[in-house]
Amino acid sequence: MxxxxxxxxxxxxxxxxxxxxxxFDIKPEHRAAYHASAVMACGLIAELAGLAAGMWGQFxxxxxxxxxxxxxxxxxxxxxxxxxxxxxxxxxxxxxxxVSTIAMHLKATAEQSPxxxxxxxxxxxxxxxxxxxxGRLTLAARRDIEEMLRQAL
Numbered sequence: 052m053x054x055x056x057x058x059x060x061x062x063x064x065x066x067x068x069x070x071x072x073x074x075f076d077i078k079p080e081h082r083a084a085y086h087a088s089a090v091m092a093c094g095l096i097a098e099l100a101g102l103a104a105g106m107w108g109q110f111x112x113x114x115x116x117x118x119x120x121x122x123x124x125x126x127x128x129x130x131x132x133x134x135x136x137x138x139x140x141x142x143x144x145x146x147x148x149x150v151s152t153i154a155m156h157l158k159a160t161a162e163q164s165p166x167x168x169x170x171x172x173x174x175x176x177x178x179x180x181x182x183x184x185x186g187r188l189t190l191a192a193r194r195d196i197e198e199m200l201r202q203a204l
Contacts, residue, residue, distance in 0.1 A: 053077050100125055102170065106163050138184035145175060145182040148192030150199070157203045172203035 052067060052074050054060040060076075067074035077085055100118060107117035131140040144152040153175070161168030176197065183193060 053079060053082065099170075099174075102163075102167055106160070106167070109159075109163065138181050141178075141182050141185065143182075145179060145196065146185045146187050148188045148196070150192060150195050153196055153199060157199060161203065169204055172200045176200040176204070 052060065052063045053076070054063055064074040100121060101114070104114045104117035104121055107120075108114065112120075128140065134140075138146075144150075144156070157168065157172060160171040179193070179197065179200070182188060188196075
């Protein structure tokens with residue numbers, strides 16, 4: 052929350068608590084970063100689910116049916132984030148250093164569309180430091196993965 056008025060700030064904090072929120076102060080110059088993070092955690096996750104479900108069209112499954120099949124995985128991931136936090140909830144080829152699987156993913160996503168391929172590579176590259184935090188990724192595998200992802204962009 053943001054307010055230069057101490058009385059209003061106190062009221063806003065209590066209002067947030069009454070609604071079940073956990074208030075915190077934010078400076079005006081951080082508002083755009085806060086809002087962008089909320090968009091990433093909500094609207095862009097929904098769009099990402101749509102892109103993932105859309106890939107099922109390659110093997111004849113309509114997006115709606117694919118989304119229904121992916122929804123339990125998405126829900127389990129959200130529950131794991133709540134339970135384990137980061138980096139514990141991160142799974143998949145990036146934490147294992149599975150370079151060959153990542154190469155197959157890059158090919159498959161690029162075949163869906165160039166934009167989907169680049170989105171996959173950009174998200175994986177941006178999130179790679181979180182996967183690295185688990186401590187299972189070798190330095191050599193990390194370098195190979197980073198190079199593959201950068202080339203896919």
